[in-house]
Amino acid sequence: MADATPRKPAKATLLILGGSAEAADLARAAVERFGKRLRVVTSLAGRTAAPKKLAGEMRIGGFGGEEGLAAYLQAEDVRLVIDALHPFAVVMARHAVEACAELSVPRLALRRAPWVRQAGDHWIDVPDAPAAAQALIERGVTRAFLASGLKDMAAFAGLPTIWFLVRLVDPQPEPLPLERYGLIFARGPFDAAQDELLLKRHGIEAVVSKNSGGKASVAKIVAARALNIPVVMIAPPAPPPGETVATVPAAISWIARHL
Ligand SMILES: NC(=O)c1ccc[n+]([C@@H]2O[C@H](COP(=O)([O-])OP(=O)(O)OC[C@H]3O[C@@H](n4cnc5c(N)ncnc54)[C@H](OP(=O)(O)O)[C@@H]3O)[C@@H](O)[C@H]2O)c1
Structure with missing residues (x-):
């Protein structure tokens, strides 16, 4: 039936x-x-x-x-x-x-x-990750916070004069393609006061960031503003x-x- x-x-x-x-x-x-x-x-x-x-x-x-x-x-x-x-x-x-x-x-x-520049920001606008690496070299930066993600990491390879602080969500099976770096693991949203402490503790001279907008990862930008540190800002596509x-x-x- x-x-x-x-x-x-x-x-x-x-x-x-x-x-x-x-x-x-x-x-x-x-x-x-x-x-x-x-x-x-x-x-x-x-x-x-x-x-x-x-x-x-x-x-x-x-x-x-x-x-x-x-x-x-x-x-x-x-x-x-x-x-x-x-x-x-x-x-x-x-x-x-x-x-x-x-x-x-x-x-x-x-x-x-995307985020827009505010009073007190020192942004160096670049079109992509290779240009961000070039901007660090030209300014003689020796300690940078690399918050632009794993994908573009290769653009910062072969730079022995720069130590990078890299923040990732998960540990990676392979070493990063950077000459000198330190790793921290954390998942956003991040807090501006804590990011300020982090930048200070590691003696960071410049932050590298994608201009991805939103609230979850803006803390590092706010922290850099508070500490008068330049941000090498990669423009969004x-x-x-x-x-x-x-x-x-x-x-x-x-x-x-x-x-
Ligand atoms: N790019 C960043 O900076 C960034 C930052 C934070 C979060 N994310 C997120 O992380 C994911 C990967 O980013 P990406 O820049 O590597 O992507 P992508 O370069 O645009 O994509 C590469 C490949 O990853 C797969 N893929 C990407 N997003 C997917 C999704 N939402 N669902 C299923 N497959 C997906 C696709 O594989 P197939 O060709 O096999 O379909 C795609 O061809 C995205 O979902 C993105 O929203 C990216």
Whole structure:
């Protein structure tokens, strides 16, 4: 006999490309607001060993390029994509642009505003990590706080005159490609007063930072301002093409319009 029980319609899936504080906030807000109608999945690259639990579902690991992402969107019947990536995650952002365009899946980018220079800041603006390394050399810096992430570390290799203080989330299996360095492990959000102590304790003469905006990692910038220390600031890449919003409420309104 045929099963007469009506099948529950599957919920539409929202895929959030995560890795930023805003992605976590968005997942929470989307589950709260649309949880009855929407399956909320946040994707993480898997760079940290024990990521914080997020609202809704989590999936971890690369998709396998643009084709892999397109296959995932189809297999999971993803109706909406919000790219809430860290502003420097440009490869994944490009894959999302391409896969969503190919399958006509609506896509939004959520990008927080970059930090802007304030009174008392001594920023040295550079376009990328190699230029940041060059700026340290030109200024004769001997002790720098390298807060620009593991990915661009190679740009600071082969600099025997500079000792780097590097803050990472997890210990790494391999030594860093730096001549001289010290490591600390911590996960944001960071505190400005504690970062000030850290910079003082290690005799830091310059901070290297990506201009990634947001609150979670601004502490080092505030601390450098307080201590009159220069910040070698790496400019953020242009956001991906298409609609971009800067806040979680604006992203929630976009979901409401597209459901
Ligand atoms: N770049 C930074 O400074 C920075 C800082 C803090 C946090 N993050 C976060 O860390 C992650 C990796 O950043 P990245 O700069 O290495 O990225 P990326 O260079 O743009 O991406 C490299 C590859 O990593 C995979 N990937 C990246 N983000 C993913 C995600 N959210 N879900 C599934 N796979 C993802 C993709 O692999 P496949 O091609 O196999 O799909 C992608 O091609 C991102 O989620 C980003 O938001 C980055």
